[in-house]
Amino acid sequence: MNLKDLAEKxxxxxxxxxxxxxxxxxxxxxxxxxxxxxxxxxNYRPNTQAKRLATGRxxxxxxxxxxxxxxxxxxxxxxxxxxxxxxxYARSGYDFLMSIVPDADQDRTYREIRSKGxxxxxxxxxxxxxxxxxxxxxxxxxxxxxxxxxxxEAGPYSWVDMNNIRAFQRATEFLIDLGHxxxxxxxxxxxxxxxxxxxxxxxQALAARGLVPNPALMASGEMTEAQGYDxxxxxxxxxxxxxxxxxxxxxxxxxxxxxxxxxxxxLGRDVSIVTHDDDLSYLKNGGEYxxxxxxxxxxxxxxxxxxxxxxxxIELGQKAPVPPAFDLLDAPLIVGASTxxxxxx
Amino acid sequence: MNLKDLAEKxxxxxxxxxxxxxxxxxxxxxxxxxxxxxxxxxNYRPNTQAKRLATGRxxxxxxxxxxxxxxxxxxxxxxxxxxxxxxxYARSGYDFLMSIVPDADQDRTYREIRSKGxxxxxxxxxxxxxxxxxxxxxxxxxxxxxxxxxxxEAGPYSWVDMNNIRAFQRATEFLIDLGHxxxxxxxxxxxxxxxxxxxxxxxQALAARGLVPNPALMASGEMTEAQGYDxxxxxxxxxxxxxxxxxxxxxxxxxxxxxxxxxxxxLGRDVSIVTHDDDLSYLKNGGEYxxxxxxxxxxxxxxxxxxxxxxxxIELGQKAPVPPAFDLLDAPLIVGASTxxxxxx
DNA sequence: TGCATCATCCAAAGCGCTTTGGTCAGGGAG
DNA sequence: CTCCCTGACCAAAGCGCTTTGGATGATGCA
Numbered sequence: 001m002n003l004k005d006l007a008e009k010x011x012x013x014x015x016x017x018x019x020x021x022x023x024x025x026x027x028x029x030x031x032x033x034x035x036x037x038x039x040x041x042x043n044y045r046p047n048t049q050a051k052r053l054a055t056g057r058x059x060x061x062x063x064x065x066x067x068x069x070x071x072x073x074x075x076x077x078x079x080x081x082x083x084x085x086x087x088x089y090a091r092s093g094y095d096f097l098m099s100i101v102p103d104a105d106q107d108r109t110y111r112e113i114r115s116k117g118x119x120x121x122x123x124x125x126x127x128x129x130x131x132x133x134x135x136x137x138x139x140x141x142x143x144x145x146x147x148x149x150x151x152x153e154a155g156p157y158s159w160v161d162m163n164n165i166r167a168f169q170r171a172t173e174f175l176i177d178l179g180h181x182x183x184x185x186x187x188x189x190x191x192x193x194x195x196x197x198x199x200x201x202x203x204q205a206l207a208a209r210g211l212v213p214n215p216a217l218m219a220s221g222e223m224t225e226a227q228g229y230d231x232x233x234x235x236x237x238x239x240x241x242x243x244x245x246x247x248x249x250x251x252x253x254x255x256x257x258x259x260x261x262x263x264x265x266x267l268g269r270d271v272s273i274v275t276h277d278d279d280l281s282y283l284k285n286g287g288e289y290x291x292x293x294x295x296x297x298x299x300x301x302x303x304x305x306x307x308x309x310x311x312x313x314i315e316l317g318q319k320a321p322v323p324p325a326f327d328l329l330d331a332p333l334i335v336g337a338s339t340x341x342x343x344x345x
Numbered sequence: 346m347n348l349k350d351l352a353e354k355x356x357x358x359x360x361x362x363x364x365x366x367x368x369x370x371x372x373x374x375x376x377x378x379x380x381x382x383x384x385x386x387x388n389y390r391p392n393t394q395a396k397r398l399a400t401g402r403x404x405x406x407x408x409x410x411x412x413x414x415x416x417x418x419x420x421x422x423x424x425x426x427x428x429x430x431x432x433x434y435a436r437s438g439y440d441f442l443m444s445i446v447p448d449a450d451q452d453r454t455y456r457e458i459r460s461k462g463x464x465x466x467x468x469x470x471x472x473x474x475x476x477x478x479x480x481x482x483x484x485x486x487x488x489x490x491x492x493x494x495x496x497x498e499a500g501p502y503s504w505v506d507m508n509n510i511r512a513f514q515r516a517t518e519f520l521i522d523l524g525h526x527x528x529x530x531x532x533x534x535x536x537x538x539x540x541x542x543x544x545x546x547x548x549q550a551l552a553a554r555g556l557v558p559n560p561a562l563m564a565s566g567e568m569t570e571a572q573g574y575d576x577x578x579x580x581x582x583x584x585x586x587x588x589x590x591x592x593x594x595x596x597x598x599x600x601x602x603x604x605x606x607x608x609x610x611x612l613g614r615d616v617s618i619v620t621h622d623d624d625l626s627y628l629k630n631g632g633e634y635x636x637x638x639x640x641x642x643x644x645x646x647x648x649x650x651x652x653x654x655x656x657x658x659i660e661l662g663q664k665a666p667v668p669p670a671f672d673l674l675d676a677p678l679i680v681g682a683s684t685x686x687x688x689x690x
Numbered sequence: 691t692g693c694a695t696c697a698t699c700c701a702a703a704g705c706g707c708t709t710t711g712g713t714c715a716g717g718g719a720g
Numbered sequence: 721c722t723c724c725c726t727g728a729c730c731a732a733a734g735c736g737c738t739t740t741g742g743a744t745g746a747t748g749c750a
Contacts, residue, residue: 347705347706348708349706359706360708363707363708363709364709367708391706391707392705392706392707394705394707395707396707398705398707399707399709400708
C-alpha cells in the first residue's frame with residue numbers, strides 16, 4: 001500500500017493525501033479525518049526512503065563506534081548510553097544508525113555517512129584530549145554533539161559532559177578528610193579526555209592540601225576488573241602502599257576489592273575505596289546503602305541529554321545556524337561502605 | 346556531487362556512469378577506469394536514499410531492543426553482541442539500524458520497520474520460551490535470525506545459539522564429580538529460553554546421578570552482581586546450605602564471591618563456583634588461568650555469526666525462498682580457581 | 691452584479707538513483 | 721555487398737514521496 005494506492009481508494013490526489021497526513025493547513029478537516037482513518041485501516045505507512053529522498057532529510061542519527069584493534073574492548077558504558085539516546089530517537093521518530101568500524105576507518109566513515117546523506121547528525125563518543133574528529137565533523141558541516149569534551153580543541157562545539165574534575169576533587173578531598181595521605185588513582189586511559197580531567201581533579205585536590213602526587217600510585221589503563229586487581233596487587237606489594245584507592249570505574253573497584261580480600265585486608269577499615277559510578281543498569285552499586293562510596297552520574301541520562309540536544313540543534317539548524325550548546329552534569333559523592341578513616345599506623 | 350553532475354563532467358550519460366560504478370558488463374574497460382577515477386577525485390558517493398528507493402533494497406539490518414519498563418536493565422551482553430554483528434554489517438556495506446523501544450511497542454515497531462521498508466531483515470534478541478515475535482516476523486515476511494531459540498515455537502526459523510543444556514549439564518557433572526551434592530543454581534529469568542535450557546541441563550545432570558533438584562537451591566532473576574550476593578546470603582543462612590554454586594553470568598558469580606568473602610568462606614575450598622562466561626570484552630574471566638571455572642561462549646562471536654547468517658539468507662532470498670539455517674555453538678568447560686572438592690564435613 | 695478573496699483540491703515537477711528498451715557504429719559471416 | 725551480431729552507449733521511465741504553482745468554486749463585500 002503506497003500513497004498513490006491510498007489516494008485512489010479515497011478518490012483524492014496524492015497531493016491532498018500527503019498533505020492531510022502531514023498536517024498541512026490547505027486541506028479540510030473533513031477530508032483529513034477521512035484520510036487518516038483510511039491510512040489506519042489500510043495500515044499505510046509512507047516509505048522511508050522515498051520520504052527521505054523527497055525531503056532531503058535522513059531522519060536518522062549516526063553513532064560511529066570505533067573498534068580498536070589493539071585493545072579489543074567494547075566500552076561497557078556504551079550499552080546504557082545508547083539505550084538512553086535510542087529512547088529519545090524512537091520517541092522523536094528518528095532512526096538510530098550505528099557504524100561499528102575499525103579505529104583507522106573512522107575518518108572515512110564520517111565522510112561517507114556525510115556524502116551518502118544517511119544521517120542528519122551524529123554523536124561523538126569517547127573524545128580524546130585532542131580529537132581530530134571534532135574538526136572533521138565541523139568541516140563536513142554535519143551537526144554533532146560530543147559526549148564528553150576535548151580539552152585541547154580550540155573552537156566551539158556542543159557537548160554534554162559530567163564535571164569530571166570537580167567529581168574527582170571532591171572524592172579526593174573526602175579521602176584526605178578521612179586522614180588518608182597515600183591515595184592511589186586507578187584511572188582510565190589518559191589520552192581520553194575524561195580520564196585526563198579526573199586526574200587533574202585528583203592532583204588539584206592533593207595540591208590544595210599540600211600533598212604531592214606520587215607517580216607510583218597513579219595507574220592508567222583499560223578500566224576492567226583485572227586492571228583494578230593487578231594494579232592493587234602491585235601497589236600494595238611496594239613500600240609506601242596506599243591506604244585508599246580512587247578508581248574510575250565500578251569494575252576496577254571490584255578488582256581492587258578482590259585484591260584486598262586476597263591479601264586479607266578489610267575494605268573500609270584497612271583500605272578505603274572511592275569509585276566513579278556510571279550508574280549502569282546491570283552494574284548497580286548496591287541499593288539504598290551503596291557498597292562503594294562513589295561519585296555518581298548516570299550514563300543513560302547523558303545519552304538522553306545528548307540525543308535531545310542534537311535533535312534540537314538539527315531542528316533549529318534547518319532555518320538558521322545555531323550556536324553550540326553545553327550541558328555540564330554534576331556528579332554527587334555518595335557515601336557507601338567502602339570508606340573509613342585511615343588506619344592509624 | 347551527484348550522479349548527474351559526475352556524468353556531465355565526464356561527458357557521459359548517467360546510465361553509463363551508474364553502470365560503470367556498479368560493475369555492469371555493458372561498459373568498456375576504458376570508460377570504467379575513467380569513471381572510477383573521476384568518482385574518486387570528486388569524492389562522489391551515491392545518495393543512500395535514492396539508491397534504496399531505486400533498488401527497493403534498504404541495505405540495512407534492524408535490531409529492535411526492548412526496554413523493559415519493569416526491570417530497567419540493559420542487557421550487558423548486548424554491547425558485545427552488536428559489536429560483533431556491526432563489524433560484519435560494516436564490512437558488507439549494510440547499515441545497522443537500532444530501535445530502542447518500550448517492551449509493549451515491539452510489535453508495532455516490527456510492523457513499522459516492515460511497512461516503512463527501512464530494513465532488509467532483522468535480528469531477534471533474547472527469545473522467550475514462547476515468543477510471539479517469531480510468528481509475527483514470519484507473518485511479516487521479514488527475514489530474521491534469532492539469537493537463541495524458542496523452545497515452544499513450532500515452525501522452523503533460523504537461529505544461532507549455544508548449547509545451553511549441554512553446557513550446564515557438563516558444569517553440573519563436574520561439580521558432582523568433585524563430590525558436591527548440594528549444588529545451587531543461580532539462573533537468569535526463566536521465561537527466557539536460554540535460562541530455561543540451562544536449568545534443564547542442570548536438572549538432567551542431577552537426575553542422571555540420582556540427585557533430586559532442591560527448589561530452595563534454585564534462584565532465577567536478573568543476572569546482576571547483587572543477585573549473586575543476595576541469593577547466596579539467603580541460601581547460606583538456611584539449613585542444607587549448598588557447597589557449590591552454578592551461576593548463569595560472571596556478574597552473578599562475582600556477587601556470590603562477595604557474599605562468600607563476607608562470610609569468611611574460602612572460594613574453591615569451602616565453596617565452589619562454576620559460572621557461564623559470555624567472554625565479554627570488558628569483563629574477562631582472568632587470563633591464562635581463569636578466576637572462575639566456567640563454560641565459555643563468546644557473545645561477540647555469536648553476533649558475527651548471526652549477522653553473517655542473516656546476510657546470507659537475505660542475499661539468497663532475493664531469488665528463491667531459502668530454508669532456515671541453524672548454528673549450534675558448543676561452550677567448553679574451562680577449569681579455573683573457583684572449584685575444588687566438596688568439603689568433607 | 692462584479693470582483694477580490696479564500697478554502698480546497700489537483701497536476702506535474704522534482705529528489706538522485708537504477709533499469710528498461712532502445713540507438714548506433716563496427717565487424718564477421720554469408 | 722548485405723545482414724546480423726555485438727559492444728558501447730544513451731534517453732527516459734520509474735521508485736514513492738513532497739512541493740510548487742495553479743485551478744475551481746464558494747464566499748464576502750461594495
